[in-house]
Amino acid sequence: MRGVARSALERVAEEGLPGDHHFYIEFDTTAAGVAIPDFLRNQYPERMTIVLQHQYSGLEVEAEQFRVGLAFDGVPATLTVPFAAMTAFMDPAAQFAVRFAPEAPEPEATATLATEQDDAGVPTGDTAAEPTADQPDGVVSLEAFRTRRGMPPSRREDGDPA
Numbered sequence: 001m002r003g004v005a006r007s008a009l010e011r012v013a014e015e016g017l018p019g020d021h022h023f024y025i026e027f028d029t030t031a032a033g034v035a036i037p038d039f040l041r042n043q044y045p046e047r048m049t050i051v052l053q054h055q056y057s058g059l060e061v062e063a064e065q066f067r068v069g070l071a072f073d074g075v076p077a078t079l080t081v082p083f084a085a086m087t088a089f090m091d092p093a094a095q096f097a098v099r100f101a102p103e104a105p106e107p108e109a110t111a112t113l114a115t116e117q118d119d120a121g122v123p124t125g126d127t128a129a130e131p132t133a134d135q136p137d138g139v140v141s142l143e144a145f146r147t148r149r150g151m152p153p154s155r156r157e158d159g160d161p162a
Helices: 002-015 038-043
Strands: 023-028 047-052 057-061 065-072 075-082 086-091 096-099
Touching: 002 023, 002 057, 002 086, 038 075, 047 065
Parallel strands: none
Antiparallel strands: 023 047, 023 086, 057 065, 065 075, 086 096
16 A cells, blocks of 8 residues: 555656645654654654645655655755655545554564475474374364363373373
8 A cells, every 4th residue: 555655646746736635644753764854853753744735845756765855843854754664644635544554674584493304395203293084195184283271281182192
């Protein structure tokens, strides 16, 4: 849905705002890539909402962010906002509003569980369960791994120790 906001801003950057349209854009001021003056960061330490209507300048839209000039109590400021930092986008004239879930940061490293595998990549040893007669080859029931309520994890439903 951030693509919808990007497309709307691209159109406004080229053609201006049509009719009564105006945008409310809320963003996370702590997100990576957000560039705002210190006086705004002090005033809005977590979230900020800007309005693009009559008095904005230099709207530039890039693939991952937009930049716009606004005035705050007569003080001009240029803001750079990555689309990933956007938390809401609204156009009241179009009766359109969308709230965005924060984008998860890219994981730096992924931990994997090391298990022994056979030639087909199927886990072997203690981590593999044998298929039963009512299961096709390669399908393992999760029942063997579930803990029953009120039953200690060391005992399965059949009474055998796990």
